[in-house]
Amino acid sequence: MIINTPLIFDKSNNGCNGYKVPKSSVPKYKLSEYIPDKLIRKQKLNLPQVTEFQVVRHYTNLSIKNHHVDKNFYPLGSCTMKYNPKINDAIALHPGFSLIHPNQTDTTVQGALEIFSNLENILLELTGMKGITLQPSAGSQGEMVGLLLMKKYHEDKNNDKKYVIIPETAHGTNPASVIMTGYNVKQVRSDSRGRVDISHLEELIDDQVAGLMLTQPNTLGLFEDNIEKISKMIHDVDGLMYMDGANLNALVGIAKPRLMGFDIMHINLHKTFSTPHGGGGPGSGPVAVHSKLKKYLPSGFINKKDGSYFIDNNKDTIGKVHTFYGNFGILVRAYVYILSLGNKGLKNIALYAVLNANYLKYLLSSNYEIPFSDGTLHEFVISAVKQKDRGAKALDIGKSLLDYGYHAPTVYFPTNIKESIMIEPTETEDKQTLEDFAEAMINIDKKIDSDSSYLLTSPYKTPVRRLNEAQANRELDINYNDIQNKD
Numbered sequence: 001m002i003i004n005t006p007l008i009f010d011k012s013n014n015g016c017n018g019y020k021v022p023k024s025s026v027p028k029y030k031l032s033e034y035i036p037d038k039l040i041r042k043q044k045l046n047l048p049q050v051t052e053f054q055v056v057r058h059y060t061n062l063s064i065k066n067h068h069v070d071k072n073f074y075p076l077g078s079c080t081m082k083y084n085p086k087i088n089d090a091i092a093l094h095p096g097f098s099l100i101h102p103n104q105t106d107t108t109v110q111g112a113l114e115i116f117s118n119l120e121n122i123l124l125e126l127t128g129m130k131g132i133t134l135q136p137s138a139g140s141q142g143e144m145v146g147l148l149l150m151k152k153y154h155e156d157k158n159n160d161k162k163y164v165i166i167p168e169t170a171h172g173t174n175p176a177s178v179i180m181t182g183y184n185v186k187q188v189r190s191d192s193r194g195r196v197d198i199s200h201l202e203e204l205i206d207d208q209v210a211g212l213m214l215t216q217p218n219t220l221g222l223f224e225d226n227i228e229k230i231s232k233m234i235h236d237v238d239g240l241m242y243m244d245g246a247n248l249n250a251l252v253g254i255a256k257p258r259l260m261g262f263d264i265m266h267i268n269l270h271k272t273f274s275t276p277h278g279g280g281g282p283g284s285g286p287v288a289v290h291s292k293l294k295k296y297l298p299s300g301f302i303n304k305k306d307g308s309y310f311i312d313n314n315k316d317t318i319g320k321v322h323t324f325y326g327n328f329g330i331l332v333r334a335y336v337y338i339l340s341l342g343n344k345g346l347k348n349i350a351l352y353a354v355l356n357a358n359y360l361k362y363l364l365s366s367n368y369e370i371p372f373s374d375g376t377l378h379e380f381v382i383s384a385v386k387q388k389d390r391g392a393k394a395l396d397i398g399k400s401l402l403d404y405g406y407h408a409p410t411v412y413f414p415t416n417i418k419e420s421i422m423i424e425p426t427e428t429e430d431k432q433t434l435e436d437f438a439e440a441m442i443n444i445d446k447k448i449d450s451d452s453s454y455l456l457t458s459p460y461k462t463p464v465r466r467l468n469e470a471q472a473n474r475e476l477d478i479n480y481n482d483i484q485n486k487d
């Protein structure tokens with residue numbers, strides 16, 4: 001493997017190029033007659049001059065430095081990394097989908113609008129909700145849209161609301177979305193079973209509570225079995241129930257969030273319904289709501305009249321949240337995934353996600369402590385406290401897994417479990433893969449006693465070893481000048 005891949009600019013040789021274009025038959029125009037002088041570049045654009053083969057090798061070598069789900073197992077807790085069937089991409093790249101433009105008139109894109117509408121109906125069926133927007137381009141944006149809907153509901157009713165309650169195990173985007181929407185966060189503790197502590201919730205609820213945001217199943221992979229009681233407590237103060245449905249794997253085709261009392265939820269299409277994610281997306285986080293919130297949904301939604309689809313608007317809407325109607329290519333991929341699975345296949349997502357998580361948990365349980373494991377659904381959380389006492393932390397275990405060719409699980413989240421390692425195998429993995437992974441985890445555990453210093457300095461086989469994980473965020477240093485001044 002090429003360890004230090006130089007920038008493609010460093011490979012530039014004057015005169016090399018990787019394209020051939022025929023002589024243009026279009027007459028030359030003077031740019032300055034059409035574009036204001038200040039917008040015209042004065043120097044030549046500094047592009048690397050390389051051959052086609054150099055370009056192909058450069059990017060292929062970069063791409064294999066990264067781990068990805070097509071390469072090997074990616075057991076990342078919370079952020080569901082499942083296999084993305086290639087048919088999704090093949091269909092999304094069909095020119096009938098990839099070459100249409102959102103500014104085309106409705107009559108010329110009826111097929112695309114029909115896909116929006118069909119996907120909306122399927123998601124409504126799966127969630128039991130009555131209204132939906134496909135526009136948000138991430139789960140986190142979905143959260144904010146959902147909370148803006150909550151806010152609008154309370155403003156319309158002149159409710160004086162200030163707080164949203166969130167469990168301590170919530171995904172970090174939850175409190176961030178609450179603050180950005182202008183509410184404050186109240187944090188509810190977990191009880192000894194890893195679920196919302198009902199008596200603490202009771203203490204926190206008053207008339208100023210706008211709602212509760214809950215991940216169901218929660219971050220420990222456990223079903224909040226007091227959900228009906230919780231919903232009633234929140235509804236009694238005219239609060240709204242928000243479900244973080246980023247990972248719907250355990251519920252798809254089995255349980256409908258609306259029937260548990262939820263009024264608003266987002267779904268990460270780029271987790272539950274495959275489609276690639278990570279490395280910045282693009283994603284899609286549709287928001288589905290109870291009928292009483294439907295009129296507030298973002299403007300620009302799909303409607304149907306006399307057999308034709310068209311884009312419609314509501315006067316009570318919270319406004320627009322995305323250019324046009326969302327990340328179309330991602331919506332097509334999710335739609336293809338759903339259709340290719342069918343009714344039975346959709347149910348199997350949930351059944352196999354739960355089976356795989358429970359099997360892997362069982363394989364690991366004799367070597368690792370799993371504190372809240374009564375009722376594991378699609379994921380579970382290990383505590384590596386015993387391993388830490390013997391000399392290797394959760395971080396060391398994660399790093400060492402990289403040498404086995406796996407992506408590391410989520411570590412140190414959720415925070416209510418010490419030395420947490422959060423694992424979600426997903427339903428797309430086979431039995432052998434789970435067993436191989438368990439064997440690697442068990443080998444690592446044994447290695448702690450025989451050679452812990454080896455673990456403390458792993459990984460050894462990756463392009464880079466232990467990086468400072470926060471430095472790039474804290475000291476962002478993109479030195480464009482080096483590139484610009486070269487020539």
Ligand SMILES: *Cc1c(COP(=O)(O)O)cnc(C)c1O
Nearest residue numbers: 078079138139140171173246283
């Ligand atoms: C991934 C995730 C989110 C955020 O979704 P993004 O698309 O990454 O913004 C929110 N909540 C939970 C539980 C998640 O797993």
